[in-house]
Amino acid sequence: MNTIIQWCDSVLSNEIWFYLLTTVIKLVLIFAVILAFVVLSVWIERRVAGWIQDRPGPNRAGIPLFLLKRFGSKEKQPLKNVLHFFGIPENSWIANLCKWLRLEGEIPTFGLMQPCLDGGKLFLKQELTPSYVRKVYFTIAPMLVLGPPMVAAAVIPFASTVSTCYGEISMCVANLGIGPLWIFAISGLSVYGLSLAGWSSNSKYPFLGGLRASAQLISYEVAMGLSVIPLLMMFGTLNLQDIVQYQADNGWTLLPFWGEGLTLQRWALYAPIAISFIIFVTCVFAEANRTPFDMAECETDLVGGYHTEYSSMKFASFFMGEYAAMVVGSALVVTLFFGGWSIGFGADAALAAWCDWVAVLCQFLMFLIKLVAFIFFFVWVRWTLPRFRWDQVMKLGWLVFLEVAIANIFLAAAIMYFIK
Amino acid sequence: MESAISSILFYVFAAAAVLCAFGVVAFRNPVSSAMNMALCFGFTAAVYFGMGAQFLGIVQLIVYAGAILVLFLFIIMMLDVKAEEHVRKSFPMACIGVIIAGIFAGFVTKVAISLPGATDGPCPALVLCDTIGDLAPGAIEEKPAEETLAPYGAAMPKLNPAAAAMTLGADEATAAKATAFPDTKLMGQALFTKYNIPFVILSFALLAGTVGAVALGRKIRKD
Numbered sequence: 001m002n003t004i005i006q007w008c009d010s011v012l013s014n015e016i017w018f019y020l021l022t023t024v025i026k027l028v029l030i031f032a033v034i035l036a037f038v039v040l041s042v043w044i045e046r047r048v049a050g051w052i053q054d055r056p057g058p059n060r061a062g063i064p065l066f067l068l069k070r071f072g073s074k075e076k077q078p079l080k081n082v083l084h085f086f087g088i089p090e091n092s093w094i095a096n097l098c099k100w101l102r103l104e105g106e107i108p109t110f111g112l113m114q115p116c117l118d119g120g121k122l123f124l125k126q127e128l129t130p131s132y133v134r135k136v137y138f139t140i141a142p143m144l145v146l147g148p149p150m151v152a153a154a155v156i157p158f159a160s161t162v163s164t165c166y167g168e169i170s171m172c173v174a175n176l177g178i179g180p181l182w183i184f185a186i187s188g189l190s191v192y193g194l195s196l197a198g199w200s201s202n203s204k205y206p207f208l209g210g211l212r213a214s215a216q217l218i219s220y221e222v223a224m225g226l227s228v229i230p231l232l233m234m235f236g237t238l239n240l241q242d243i244v245q246y247q248a249d250n251g252w253t254l255l256p257f258w259g260e261g262l263t264l265q266r267w268a269l270y271a272p273i274a275i276s277f278i279i280f281v282t283c284v285f286a287e288a289n290r291t292p293f294d295m296a297e298c299e300t301d302l303v304g305g306y307h308t309e310y311s312s313m314k315f316a317s318f319f320m321g322e323y324a325a326m327v328v329g330s331a332l333v334v335t336l337f338f339g340g341w342s343i344g345f346g347a348d349a350a351l352a353a354w355c356d357w358v359a360v361l362c363q364f365l366m367f368l369i370k371l372v373a374f375i376f377f378f379v380w381v382r383w384t385l386p387r388f389r390w391d392q393v394m395k396l397g398w399l400v401f402l403e404v405a406i407a408n409i410f411l412a413a414a415i416m417y418f419i420k
Numbered sequence: 421m422e423s424a425i426s427s428i429l430f431y432v433f434a435a436a437a438v439l440c441a442f443g444v445v446a447f448r449n450p451v452s453s454a455m456n457m458a459l460c461f462g463f464t465a466a467v468y469f470g471m472g473a474q475f476l477g478i479v480q481l482i483v484y485a486g487a488i489l490v491l492f493l494f495i496i497m498m499l500d501v502k503a504e505e506h507v508r509k510s511f512p513m514a515c516i517g518v519i520i521a522g523i524f525a526g527f528v529t530k531v532a533i534s535l536p537g538a539t540d541g542p543c544p545a546l547v548l549c550d551t552i553g554d555l556a557p558g559a560i561e562e563k564p565a566e567e568t569l570a571p572y573g574a575a576m577p578k579l580n581p582a583a584a585a586m587t588l589g590a591d592e593a594t595a596a597k598a599t600a601f602p603d604t605k606l607m608g609q610a611l612f613t614k615y616n617i618p619f620v621i622l623s624f625a626l627l628a629g630t631v632g633a634v635a636l637g638r639k640i641r642k643d
Binding site: 137176177178181182184185186188189191192195196199207210211214215217218221225238 | 451455458474475478479481482485486487490491493494497602603604
């Protein structure tokens, strides 16, 4: 036992092994978070869609209580049985609550089982590969769509730093000095997946979808990169962990209510930052191929877009990639504009002074809450706005956003120069 | 110690980049060539990352792999790939290609040899063996970190983050805090102060090129 502890101690004392082990743990954690959020956002999407369109949404995948009949009950109403089993009177508040929750027929899971069952269905479906496709690229294209968002998530900080006896752990898989650029670069690579999927399908409409996808992604990448420059001028750093730390100390970018956020300069900078926010969020929509920018998979023009020829899990990978891109995009927006993991109002420093690990846990939860809120926003927009026309998308990207983003940089520079 | 890992990764990525570069010319299918080129850019970016030039690496990915090559692919996909695959390359063209490639290789070799530490550095194979030895958990205390051989030639000036931050005019506290080499800052300062005029001239040349491309590519309507 002692030797094992000693061995662990010696391994952890080695800088490299400590770094490797902590990184692997963080990697698994962030990977699990992204995948869980992909599933969760599918559920949110369908639930909110049902809500907005005034219909029930996914509600057929509960755990049916009539299965109890199998286990000896002859009653038609299983709820009565269950209540009787636990000795609860039928007119008590618990029984009424159960009735209000419509527990008579089944245990409600609020449709949460639906994404799991969908996944199972897609796994078990027959996979058809048309004979006329270019097999190699047809196979790697879905991987190239799903992979980049997962890799891009590596730089997103999900909590602050904790110090252990072996060294400090920064709660961010790769604490790079080029945070946002890394995300732009890696998520920009998913365009290969879309265009290769369109081309390798060897069929007209998927090809058009692939071309649209690559044109759109490249166009909006330009405006996206330019729109964050005013922010970076304010933060003075490209490291996302430092950016969030700055926001924790001096007020979130869009809610500067404490620290240095109360100065005149920060409030004067609010105008360019609000413009940046609008441009950036719209570009995230376009980069994630979400409605109103889902030109590449526009059924009315293109049958199904770049994934027309795909079936089964390959088809699902495209959608997982889209949702993963949405999750990473939301995480980036939250990190840049809404303080990332910071709890706000100086609570971070107070908590960290009390106990490192509690602070990190709270910050992680805060980050997840903000992420869910932003994913909800994404879904809300999808079910509210209709799809743009192709020429409108291109015009918006090149003739509006590019110019406004460049002018915005000069505005921010002027404010920083003249208002001290 | 960090250099130990990065020197192993350097050989892996450099070999992969060379292999992909070979694939660009070896494949008959233009799309395969383009994809190999994208991979080659990616591995080159990885080599930059290993050297601590993060900004350069990410710009390589954004600009070349993420934008320029996608536009290449865009054009190539519109070609008739089947016809391209059956084109026979002529011998005189191959000769001209070899001559041009040879001249470029000569340039690159000349520059590489004239770098500090290019000829008097340690043998690469020895460095690799040493670094693998360093990675064993038992071998922590045997060698202080300073003595680990630098991966890209021992005579190269060492990139010290704290010292670099000092030269940038930061105060001592932030200099001590600096963990990464501030390559973005250094590059920006060099570009916008020392090399400002060439930078502006190049920008104008690019702008003229863009305007020219639009003017040539635009269909002029007579109505």
